[in-house]
Amino acid sequence: xxxxxxxxxxxxxxxxxxxxxxxxxxxxxxxxxxxxxxxxxxxxxxxxxxxxxxxxxxxxxxxxxxxxxxxxxxxxxxxxxxxxxxxxxxxxxxxxxxxxxxxxxxxxxxxxxxxxxxxxxxxxxxxxxxxxxxxxxxxxxxxxxxxxxxxxxxxxxxxxxxxxxxxxxxxxxxxxxxxxxxxxxxxxxxxxxxxxxx
Amino acid sequence: xxxxxxxxxxxxxxxxxxxxxxxxxxxxxxxxxxxxxxxxxxxxxxxxxxxxxxxxxxxxxxxxxxxxxxxxxxxxxxxxxxxxxxxxxxxxxxxxxxxxxxxxxxxxxxxxxxxxxxxxxxxxxxxxxxxxxxxxxxxxxxxxxxxxxxxxxxxxxxxxxxxxxxxxxxxxxxxxxxxxxxxxxxxxxxxxxxxxxx
Numbered sequence: 476x477x478x479x480x481x482x483x484x485x486x487x488x489x490x491x492x493x494x495x496x497x498x499x500x501x502x503x504x505x506x507x508x509x510x511x512x513x514x515x516x517x518x519x520x521x522x523x524x525x526x527x528x529x530x531x532x533x534x535x536x537x538x539x540x541x542x543x544x545x546x547x548x549x550x551x552x553x554x555x556x557x558x559x560x561x562x563x564x565x566x567x568x569x570x571x572x573x574x575x576x577x578x579x580x581x582x583x584x585x586x587x588x589x590x591x592x593x594x595x596x597x598x599x600x601x602x603x604x605x606x607x608x609x610x611x612x613x614x615x616x617x618x619x620x621x622x623x624x625x626x627x628x629x630x631x632x633x634x635x636x637x638x639x640x641x642x643x644x645x646x647x648x649x650x651x652x653x654x655x656x657x658x659x660x661x662x663x664x665x666x667x668x669x670x671x672x673x
Numbered sequence: 674x675x676x677x678x679x680x681x682x683x684x685x686x687x688x689x690x691x692x693x694x695x696x697x698x699x700x701x702x703x704x705x706x707x708x709x710x711x712x713x714x715x716x717x718x719x720x721x722x723x724x725x726x727x728x729x730x731x732x733x734x735x736x737x738x739x740x741x742x743x744x745x746x747x748x749x750x751x752x753x754x755x756x757x758x759x760x761x762x763x764x765x766x767x768x769x770x771x772x773x774x775x776x777x778x779x780x781x782x783x784x785x786x787x788x789x790x791x792x793x794x795x796x797x798x799x800x801x802x803x804x805x806x807x808x809x810x811x812x813x814x815x816x817x818x819x820x821x822x823x824x825x826x827x828x829x830x831x832x833x834x835x836x837x838x839x840x841x842x843x844x845x846x847x848x849x850x851x852x853x854x855x856x857x858x859x860x861x862x863x864x865x866x867x868x869x870x871x
Contacts, residue, residue: 632839638833648799
């Protein structure tokens with residue numbers, strides 16, 4: 476039997492840094508090989524560490540995937556609130572919205588499948604703390620960009636355009652690459668933010 | 674045991690008209706009482722017809738709901754292709770797009786729950802004949818409206834804004850009524866169609 480993974484609160488110093496290093500490597504593995512490529516063995520090999528360490532840290536593969544999703548989500552939220560512009564404060568609302576979509580599309584490469592799997596649990600697509608955070612962030616930028624319509628309603632629609640299930644369909648079935656997805660996001664932001672008659 | 678419902682091809686004249694009359698009444702019942710209000714008993718009562726007729730026609734309640742969804746979908750598609758403007762041909766692309774969204778929001782009142790249930794089967798949200806029909810229709814109008822971006826990719830995003838699961842969330846959780854949903858659709862169409870600098 477393996478022990479449960481320690482909670483982030485009980486980790487200190489080296490342990491926390493080691494955990495973050497492992498999660499970053501896990502993200503790289505998914506970006507290169509897809510989610511199926513991320514196994515406990517492969518992570519141990521790439522991190523040049525013992526498999527026992529990986530199991531002690533994350534419990535099992537499901538625990539690793541959960542930790543990775545939380546980790547990338549926390550990173551993303553931190554960069555939206557505290558990070559440098561244009562993702563963080565210090566750029567115009569339109570610049571920040573553009574950067575938001577580009578970052579969401581980049582992130583999809585790593586955690587798209589994890590996000591889709593998490594969303595399928597009940598009503599989480601709209602009704603999770605994560606969904607709410609993003610809705611509030613995008614609403615705030617739309618309001619700052621003086622959109623001429625209900626900002627929170629428009630935020631819901633714009634976030635649909637970045638939803639992992641839509642991005643997945645665009646990639647796999649509609650033949651769109653990341654470049655075309657970003658171009659579409661830029662088109663939407665340019666059109667909805669600000670007064671086109673101004 | 675009840676017999677299977679006859680296929681539309683074997684129905685002629687009075688039978689087909691009677692079927693259509695029953696389905697229209699079924700739609701009215703849902704609009705007034707929600708989907709739970711539509712029972713075989715209630716349909717027989719409102720149509721002033723025998724319950725046996727209802728069962729012979731639709732098999733059971735699930736068959737009735739399936740028939741109703743196909744019926745309203747066929748009606749909607751027919752009015753998009755052959756109906757009077759602005760939903761059908763004879764209006765500008767922008768007018769037709771505006772009318773499309775308004776009709777989709779009105780339709781949600783009757784068949785929203787049925788559509789959401791049908792979508793949950795596998796990948797049908799994007800990969801059904803119905804989804805494809807609507808994507809092609811909206812793409813065609815966007816192309817005619819000379820949008821400055823990949824029309825089929827933009828169609829996917831705009832259709833997300835009318836997806837029953839989003840409309841449902843807007844109504845039940847975000848407190849939007851049909852009027853605000855239509856105003857949002859009009860804002861989107863005004864912004865994406867045509868050249869804002871022109």
